[in-house]
Amino acid sequence: MVRKVVRGFYAVAYAVKLCRPSVICAYPITPQTEIVENLAAMYANGELENCQYITAESEFGAASILVGASATGARTFTATCSQGLILMSEVLWNAAGMRLPIVMVIANRSLSAPLSIWNDHQDSMAMRDACIIQVYVENNQEAHDMIPQAYKIAENRDVMLPFMVCMDGYKLTHAYEPVDLLEQETVDSFLPPYDPPIKLTTKDPLTFGCYAPPHCYMEFRVVMQRAMMRAKKVMEEVFKEWAELTGRNWGGLISTDYMDDAETAVVAMGSVVGLVREVVEEMRKDGKKVGLVKIRSFRPFPTEELRKVMKDVENIVVFERAVSFGHEGPVAIDLKSALFGHCNAKVYSFAVGLGGRDIPRDLIRKCINNAIEGKVDEGFHFEGVKEFEEVII
Amino acid sequence: MKFFFSSGHGACPGCSLPIAVKNVLYALEGKCFVVNPTGCLEIISSQYDRSAWGVPYIHSVFENAAAVAAGIDAALKALGRKDEGHVVVFAGDGATADIGIGCLSGMFDRNHDVLYICLDNEAYQNTGNQQSGLTPPGSNTTTTPAGKILPGKIGRKKDMVAFALAHKIPYVATASVAYPTDIRRKVKRAVEFEGAKYIQILCPCVTGWGINSNETIKVAKLAVETALYPIVEYENGELVRVRKIKERKPVEEYLKIQRRFRHLFKHPKGKEIIEELQRIADENAKRFGLDE
Structure with a gap:
């Protein structure tokens, strides 16, 4: 383990790299931009193996690209905040309903009007009811540590839901803090490759995103709620495993x-x-x-x-x-x-x-x-x- | 034929959408991933537990099919699964030219290896015939109704072929369900190109257009024979082929058998609109050299 003084955006970008994502989508928005910029630099330098880094035409497009990629069986990542998150919201509700474990960092920022690029939690709170797991972190070490845990929780078959790691914009994203950066072997030992139980493949054609008339819609909502409630136990277990693995115990829910x-x-x-x-x-x-x-x-x-x-x-x-x-x-x-x-x-x-x-x-x-x-x-x-x-x- | 798109779906009698879809899937031998935004095709084919699709299929929302397809393309590349099949979008004209045009532009711009097929029935037909950017002038839709003052839609049909060509994608074409062999040939040709492909297929809508359910092909043919719907094919930006017209018919022949245009023959501004449509047809014939 290497302790370095790094900024928050680097701490999470580095952790994302260690999780070996297959598809990353980027669309700039302050104060998130540096997260995807850091990932772009890693991509340009060949540090992200077997990965596609896509510059989307909007946050809406970024979320949509990840829906397609995740449904095809790829581990996915994006970061956004504020107006960008709200623009994504239609797609994120859809991703949750399709049970796609997309992991994203929200660099929490206020909503317009009046326009403000600075921090509060209004953006992620607006997504409260979307069946997306929301964890709020206190510092950059917790943000760094939460990324592999987010994938492990989101991709658990009892859960299969999108995950938002919420870190305060500027206050954390741009803060310099000492962070114990994880080793690749540590993350590899903790987080297995993504192997979804079902995916889009010509070998076993399935229909994703069906429509459900009144006689079958409610059951989908029931299982979403059950998945959220099951996530509590999965989270406790993953948090405990993390504490044992790294010696850093951030607590439970x-x-x-x-x-x-x-x-x-x-x-x-x-x-x-x-x-x-x-x-x-x-x-x-x-x-x-x-x-x-x-x-x-x-x-x-x-x-x-x-x-x-x-x-x-x-x-x-x-x-x-x-x-x-x-x-x-x-x-x-x-x-x-x-x-x-x-x-x-x-x-x-x-x-x-x-x-x-x-x-x-x-x-x-x-x-x-x-x-x-x-x-x-x-x-x-x-x-x-x-x-x-x-x-x- | 293997059931890539099975019978028992919920399309109206005489609907042209399954004709287009079946021919595309047949041309690709079912080796494809289908992305389908919200719309008629989605509603008739993807009800829970009754999917008509024999190929992997995803519907996300109304305006993001191009982006979802881009994501599938990216995932197949990243996971080393490109050989599994082509990524195909079937999207309506509203999803393509209006609400989804941002995502479409992004997908074209990044030149994803995606075949995007616009099933053009010239209005929002799933919601009951509201005007879209691809509704032709004079059409009586529920949001551009013919009234005492207005003669139906004011304004022209958006030129999505030009839009696609402006993105410098390798293959752009139009087709009509009246010519299924042409659809199959174009699909096979399109997927020979690496990158984004756009094919816009005219798909008459029995209810929205107000035609008899046995007239779908007749109307689809007349649109081409009047030169209102030019059938063109571009490779790497060059016009390589057009469907020639033996004896071009006046646009009235196409208009008079459709309820959506019927008012033009008695509305005070109807003559003006018919003349405008004829002018558009004449321009198409001249521009693409359609007259044999």
């Missing part, structure tokens, strides 16, 4: 700190977890019984795990990186639905850092303290917003 005796649980996803953990540690030193819950898998949602760790807490503080307009933050929505009838805690949900706005340490601390001290109402709040006057024209 969630990971926790200081939750054993916590009265207040703080919930976050993605790169903000690092900051939240530090604040929680500081508050612990001040004697406050605060704990951290990092949600790693947002789909499938870690319902049972959250019920277990939240059983006795009094307050739950959620840091949201997206909004479900007309309701509240998407993480708190799901969290409350999971805990209903299992936990009587008050739930406070704070949207922070939308469109890349800075998330200062003091803001995190203030939100947690306000919740503990009852200085804010339960429910949804925007935090870190300027004083401004809305003009209705």
Whole structure:
């Protein structure tokens, strides 16, 4: 294993190479572009064997090319975010329905309008219901490690679903961090070649993407839900295997700190977890019984795990990186639905850092303290917003 | 003949689509992967548990068949399985010339080894005859209805042959279901070229065009004999062959037997449209040297 200081986009591109993909599709979008640029350089240098690197005419085209390739039995990769992900969305729903284990990195970025190239989670949250596995990573080592695990989970025959590795745009993609880069032999020992149970082949002609009248449509949706629920167990097993193989244990569908005796649980996803953990540690030193819950898998949602760790807490503080307009933050929505009838805690949900706005340490601390001290109402709040006057024209 | 496309599918009586599909698959001896966007052909052939396809078949969405085909081509290359068969798209005119034109341009531009066949029935027929970019002028569709003021579609039929040629792909041709041997010959010729191939086949639609179910071939023939649908063949950008017309017929003969054009014979602007269509036919005849 080689420890190098690399940027996030290189960490994931390098891991993708080690997974020996057969077809990679590229379409540029900030801040994802450097991921596919790095793969293009590897391709140009002959480092990607038995691989086709396709420059698509749009993200929609990129996703569509991967549908064709994946159905033919190829291991596939692309990366996108924001408008690109939304443009792909029709095809990604279709890929999930056809049970194609396409793996993609989402360099999380906000959605237009107004246009913003900076980070939040609004893009991947918009794909929440598409039957695509969503894992959010905290740092570039976790992003690097998640790529081979994503393939192993997605391609498991109990699962066979697309997989989105969500890493915060700029905050992770462009950050320099020390990363223990995997060796080819390590990945080869962990991830077998892709050998799908069915594929497009003239040797055994099959029809993919049939249409289903009302008398048979629902059963397809039932098996998709079952696959998602089975994925929970597969993920736990793969995460455990990874920890044993590499010595790096990132936890299960969630990971926790200081939750054993916590009265207040703080919930976050993605790169903000690092900051939240530090604040929680500081508050612990001040004697406050605060704990951290990092949600790693947002789909499938870690319902049972959250019920277990939240059983006795009094307050739950959620840091949201997206909004479900007309309701509240998407993480708190799901969290409350999971805990209903299992936990009587008050739930406070704070949207922070939308469109890349800075998330200062003091803001995190203030939100947690306000919740503990009852200085804010339960429910949804925007935090870190300027004083401004809305003009209705 | 082996069942590459079996009977029992749901096409209307007199539908031309199975004629085109069967001849293409026959020419390729079933050694192919079929990509089919949403549309009539998909709906009549791919219901769960009742697939008519005896070749590997995939339907993804409406506008991405060219890209899905590109993905199959890439996968076959990467996996060393090119010898398994050709990659063929069967797409309607709307899927080709309107909603899917971006993906089509990308596939042509990258010159994937794909035979793209546009089954041109000149409107969105699966949804019930709405105008597409390949609907001819004057056609009475549900979104360009003939009314007191408007005489059906305003504007011309998009020139997809020129679009394909502009991408410098090696093989571009048109055909008609009236001439199945020509379809088979062109398909066999097309797949001799490595790279992207485009064949646009005129496929009359019994319900959308308003013709009797025993007149499909007659109408498909008349479109060619009036020079409204020139049958051409390009190799590496050069026009190598056209279907000559012995005695070119006036466009009225083609128009009058179709409900979609019937209003032109009594609408105040009908004469103008018929003249325009005749002008288009004359231009085609001159441009391609169709008159024998």
